[in-house]
Amino acid sequence: MLVAAQAREVRKDDRIERLEKLVAAFKQAAFGRKSEKADPEQFDLALEDLETAIAAIHAEDEADSPSEKPRLNSRASNRGSLPAHLPRVEEIIEPESLICACGGGLHSIGEDVSERLDVIPARFRVIVTRRPKYACRVCTDGVAQAPAPARLIQAGLPTEATIAHVLVSKYADHLPLYRQAQIMSRQGIDLDRSTLADWVGRAAIELHPVFDALIADLKRSTKLFMDETRAPVLDPGSRKTKTGYFWALARDDRPWGGGAPPGVVFTYAPGRGGQHAERILQGFTGVLQVDGYAGYNRLIAPDRVGPDIWLAYCWAHARRKLVEITRTVSTPIAEDGVKRIGELYRIEAELRGLDAEARLAGRQARSAPLVADMRTWLTHNRARVAGKSPLGEALAYIAKYWDGLCVFLTDGRVEIDNNSVERSIRPIALNRKNALFAGHDAGAENWATIASLIETCKLNSVDPFAYLSATFTAIVNGHKQSRIDELLPWNYPSARYAPNWKTRWRQI
Structure with missing residues (x-):
């Protein structure tokens, strides 16, 4: 028994190590330096592989302890919900016998109901259109027949x-x-x-x-x-x-x-x-x-x-240029710029959903002073930084488009960035x-x-x-x-x- 327990403990330690490696890989793919990050269009595929591997490890753990009820990790899995509009196919599973051990009959005192998502794979079918022809037995005035239905592709199959x-x-x-x-x-x-x-x-x-x-x-x-x-x-x-x-x-x-x-x-x-x-x-x-x-x-x-x-x-593009600098070197100026733009985004999050007039009033009261202070900050730091350095070019970009970046302070319909498109x-x-x-x-x-x-x-x-x-x-x-x-x-x-x-x- 002791040897078996030790073996289970070793397997448990091995699973923990494997999980830690998976988490490290996930963090690298999500938050690593730009040169090390996964292609954004391929990131979901990498994440699927990580989640699949983690699920396999959980399955191994459950197989080792079959007596324990499986626990759902609320952060790792989203069970979702089954919408009401989906058709329901009920199956009733009765006990093998409705006769009690004492010889009496069992009666229903309730039931447990569970739902699972099922699928019928997509299948093709053939629509056969018949257009009967009718003629009069008394006269010979012609044949009656419904016109052929129109098709998007004439004489085509689909x-x-x-x-x-x-x-x-x-x-x-x-x-x-x-x-x-x-x-x-x-x-x-x-x-x-x-x-x-x-x-x-x-x-x-x-x-x-x-x-x-x-x-x-x-x-x-x-x-x-x-x-x-x-x-x-x-x-x-x-x-x-x-x-x-x-x-x-x-x-x-x-x-x-x-x-x-x-x-x-x-x-x-x-x-x-x-x-x-x-x-x-x-x-x-x-x-x-x-x-x-x-x-x-x-x-x-x-x-x-x-x-x-x-x-x-778009403020997101301005912020992106500063963020790229902070990922390569420690630059207090760039980090301060990212923080300042972040404050504008926090205000926008609170104003989202309000009408244009309310958003404009909120921006004038809360965002406009921050933007005015940032203008002073921008002028001051551009004088301190070499113009051809990455930071100098990022600050020059913000200065070049400054008037357009401030349009959101004058119109409540305008967004802070171009992310929608x-x-x-x-x-x-x-x-x-x-x-x-x-x-x-x-x-x-x-x-x-x-x-x-x-x-x-x-x-x-x-x-x-x-x-x-x-x-x-x-x-x-x-x-x-x-x-x-x-x-x-x-x-x-x-x-x-x-x-x-x-x-x-x-x-x-």
Whole structure:
């Protein structure tokens, strides 16, 4: 018995050591120096592996002590909750016998109820449409038959729901088409990747009027965000990739309770020059919140002809440059700058959710004195630091964009940073990671159209699959162009679209 106990203790010590190593790896991935940190787009994958390994160690521990009731670690696992809308399938497990040992009958005095999440794997089915023909036995005036239902892809195999599934899998779940073809083949459905690509391209064309209505709606606002990210595109002539860009234009008035729904549109452009931003923003007047990219300067050039645009800059980018310095060397000036900007963020967290007027009043009373003091701090320290040093360049960046950084003190609708649009652009980066590049400029434009509608669905807590299915159904049934705004994601599911033909279903 003593030897067995000692062996269990050794195994326990070994498990503890392994857990400590896992925690150390996690801390390094999350908080290590920039050169040692995991790629942010791969960080979730590393975290999954760590959590999987920890769960395996807990399972070993429970197997060694089967008599002990497993204890849930509330920090390591989130059991979640099962929503009420999911269908329930009940199973009743009765004792082997309802006869008591004394010979009497047992009666129910209560029950224990537990719920577990079950899944029926996605499966395909075939919709068989029959259109009976009818003729009169008395006369020969002709044959009566219901018209064939309209299809998004004429004479094609997919229903509108199937096309929506392919789009959501590709642009929301980041499954390239060749992987989707492999998944279908496991159910005996032999479809080429090129066939799926044809469906995607045709669907994008049908969705383009909705995309145009979305961007027009956003540009009617007077406060927007803008950012850009790389979009590698195959250049068939050189057999290499060229660098295009997705420009993201976003609206998110939720932090101050604005009435306009959130939305984002992506527009593909072959370059990063400011002329592309100017083209996209034609017709927009108001405050545009951006990062410090110099290409936006042409939007506020004195000789510019067009609607007035005011640029608000991003404190997160200013803080990021100081944080990068503190990670490499101990610099009291940079650390003090990070602390000062942190105070502004703490105030913003307390003001979030208030209306624009209340936010402006709070900022004037609490943030404005801190910003004024920081201006003095900035001037003083720039005189002490070499201009070409990393710290000098970080301070010069803040000074260069100072007026735009202070816009949030004059308008309660303006955010302190540009993070709203940066969050919307992350799925583009993830899809780019999986797909590597777009095959053509036109392919990148289709990507932008579909991703805009899917990401706007997410911002409005709308299921992209349900939205696209309903939208395609509306389109094939002749939804009027004059009512295109009804098809915008935030109007779903207020408008319920149903086919305008009579159908009769039966199982076969």
